Amino acid sequence: MKKTELKTFNNDLPKTPTGIQGFDEITAGGLPKGRPTLICGGAGCGKTLFGIEFLVRGATQFNEPGVFMSFEETNEELTINVASLGFDLNDLVKNKKIALDHVHIERSEIEETGEYDLEALFIRLGYAIDSLGAKRVVLDTIESLFAGLPNQLILRAELRRLFRWLKDKGVTAIITGERGDETLTRQGLEEYVSDCVIMLDHRVTEQTSTRRLRVVKYRGSTHGTNEYPFLIDETGFSVLPVTSLGLEHIVSNERISSGIKALDEMLEGKGYYRGSTVLVSGTAGIGKTSIAAHFAEAACKRGERVLYFCFEESPNQLMRNMLSIGIKLEPWVRKGLLRFQAIRPTLYGLEMHLAVTHKFVNEFKPDIVILDPINTFVTGDKEFEVKTLLMRIVDFLKVNQITALFTSLTSSECRMESSDVGISSLIDTWLLLRDIELNGERNRGMYVLKSRGMANSNQIREFVLTNHGVELRDVYIGASGVLTGSARIAQEALENSKVFKRKHEIESKKREIARKRGDMESKIATMRADFASEESEAIKILEIEQEMIKRLEQDKMEMAKSRKAKTGNIATKNV
Amino acid sequence: MKEKKTKVKSSLDDLDLTVSNQGKEQYILRLYITGSTIRSALALTNLKKICKEYLEGRYELEVIDLYQHPSLAKGEQIIAAPTLIKKLPLPFRRIIGDMSDKEKVLLGLDLKEVKEKIDFQ
Known part of the structure; x- marks a missing residue:
């Protein structure tokens, strides 16, 4: 008998991941390893599916074979039912990953004639577990036994023994149970399976239905306590652990x-x-x-x-x-x-x-x-x-x-x-x-x-x-x-015209300056021209004057020559 | 159990006899037990006693220890131990318990009102 729990007992409760989307997050790792878990809920809330998915994921993702013991559906029905969710049970059975066992109890066939026990069931289950080396077991829905076997005292004692036995076997088990009127399950299974209890619920409010899951109890482990919505679709079960998230996400500066x-x-x-x-x-x-x-x-x-x-x-x-x-x-x-x-x-x-x-x-x-x-x-x-x-x-x-x-x-x-x-x-x-x-x-x-x-x-x-x-x-x-709409457009037009006007004014000013500059420059030019002509005139006059002076001197010289006067005296006087 | 399978008594293989309407049907019984517990032994003793009294010479009883043949539990849809299965005559019956309630065993084996009983076969 394996006592896997003992090893890591001091650290944390060992857990078996279910592989069910989101579920492992809210339970911080999955179901308690090597212990039975009770899944309860009303009709059609997904108990069987939860169990099947637990096994299929175990077999395919975690290499843990599993045994499914069904007290309600036959193997064929089960295979067909879950095929719609993408699980090929036939294949898994063939590869010795999953064993299906349909326990059929027909009340009318049974006659109780004294003391008995369910040892045969134990043997049967034990044989299935051992032949696969199974780590996971699902019992769906074991309460059907109560309908088949009238002696409740024996049954209850045997169930208690069964769950103990499952623990000793070291298998992680799921036991499903129909919800009762005032108890979690009709036969009070929660009394026997007390390590972990999960409740599934299918509620209709305002004409829309929602499936919810709640971890009622989980001994030795923290877990989300809220009701979590879950979904059953073509890929199976998914639980949404959204509210368990903190505000610790990374932020981007992009x-x-x-x-x-x-x-x-x-x-x-x-x-x-x-x-x-x-x-x-x-x-x-x-x-x-x-x-x-x-x-x-x-x-x-x-x-x-x-x-x-x-x-x-x-x-x-x-x-x-x-x-x-x-x-x-x-x-x-x-x-x-x-x-x-x-x-x-x-x-x-x-x-x-x-x-x-x-x-x-x-x-x-x-x-x-x-x-x-x-x-x-x-x-x-x-x-x-x-x-x-x-x-x-x-x-x-x-x-x-x-x-x-x-x-x-x-x-x-x-x-x-x-x-x-x-x-x-x-x-x-x-x-x-x-x-x-x-x-x-x-x-x-x-x-x-x-x-x-x-x-x-x-x-x-x-x-x-x-x-x-x-x-x-x-x-x-x-x-x-x-101002919006046409008022804005009017305003826009107004502003545009203002701008235009102003631009226009600037332009004309510029032109005026240019013109003035032209004026000024032409004036300067004429003045220059005037001045130049006056200047040349003056020069001419000067030249003439000088010419005249020269000539006068020559005349004087000649006169002096003719009068035989001293030229030198005259010349100095003229200078 | 010491013996794995115990053929306590084998009687005539006469089909005519088994289907006859005279309360002389051939009984084929299988007792599934789980090891040599007190309960197993008690069931066997009680059953043998009843068989001797009511079915002398026309029954076949096989005792199977499920510990030795665990795979049979699944095939025969057995959950309780001890379980006695009445394969023939029909209807098919499971009689569970240590067979200490003789009346109920007889009821289960359709021996209680054997005189008035109409056989459906």
Whole structure:
């Protein structure tokens, strides 16, 4: 007999991983190793499946063969039933990984004639375990014995012995039990199996059903105590341990563009943080989806993967509509970078939505997730649940470094900030779109209500949908406040004409100066010319004068010659 | 148990006799026990006594120790020990316990009202 527990007794309770998605996380490792676990719940809540998956995963992932002892379904039924979940039991049985044993008890065939025990069952189970070297055992649903064997005293004593025996065998066992009226199981099995009790539940609220799982008890181990939604789909069981997550995710300093240049500029010119949560809220028809589509397109252009949950439009309709503002999403869908998931919010319960979101995100591994819009979840007075749902989604996406963009519809009566299903505290960047009614027009305005960790613009921008996408216009502040629409256009025109006028004036001034300069220069030229002519005249006169002086002297000389006077005296006098 | 299989009594292989309507059917019985416990021994003793009294000369009893043949438990759908299986005559019956309640054993073997009983075979 193996006593595997003893070795690591001082450290921690040894655990057997179930391989069931999410379950091992909430139980910090799986089921208690070498001990029986009770799984209880009402009809159709997935007990058998849990057991089968425990064995299949054990056999395929952890190399631990298992024995499935069924008290209800025959081996053939079981094989067919779980084949729809992708488990090929026949193959596993053939390879000696799993043994199926259907225990058939027919009350009418049985006659009790005195004392007996269930030793034969032990032998049978023991033989199956030994022939495979099984580490895992599932007994589904052992309570059926109570219907077949009338002597309850013997049965109870034998069951107690059975669970003890399973422990001694060192196998990790799952015992399933139908839920009773006031007890966890109809026959009070929890009395015997007390190491670990897991309750499965299938509840219908507001016409939508949700499966939930709760660890009622787990001796010697910490575990999540909440009710966790779980999902049974074509890949089996998955539990969502979302609320067990702390706020310890890694943060990124990387910035990613919103796809709208002007919006990026409002956010320090860089856009959102990667891994942040963006909320776009606004009234109907304001362009929330357009902003989301821009973001999606920009991400696809960067080669990132985008998962777009649309809760109100069909993907085709959305793509067509976005085409009208020049956003082509279809090529990205074909390239496999963009994936749409169109689900009506009312199709599942909230928990199921969470589960589905998880599943798709894990499958598609997107960089960006868009939920459009989130407030369709709020049907009735489930606001608290919606908030927890979104919180879980936000947490989940943050942990995975996925940037999330939610859109939220606010009704025009209640004002903006209050109306957003109470998730404002979860949001990192919040863009508020609002309609501005002025001069008989309804125009769109956008501002960044908050943006954690960046110096965002405080401006309200006018937001225009053009045939080449969303554009943000500068806003004109007039006497009556912000000007939008045609008032803005008028203002723009006014300013444009002013600018034009001013430009014109400058031009003419420039021309005048040029002209004046010309004038001045021509004047200078004429003056120069005048001066030059006067100068030359003067020179000429001077020359003539000198000529005359010369001539006079010559004349004097000649006269002196003729009078025979002393030339030298005369000459000196003249000098 | 000392013996693995004990053929206590083998009677005529006469099919006509087994299907006859005279309360003379051939009984084929199998007793599954789990080792030589007191309960096993008690069951065997009680059963032998009953057989001798009611089925003298027309029964076949096989005693099987499940510890020796664990695989048989699955094939025969046995969970309790001791279990006596009445293979023939029909209807198929399981009689569990140490056979100390003689009335119930007889009821299980369809021997109680053997005179009025109409055989379905």
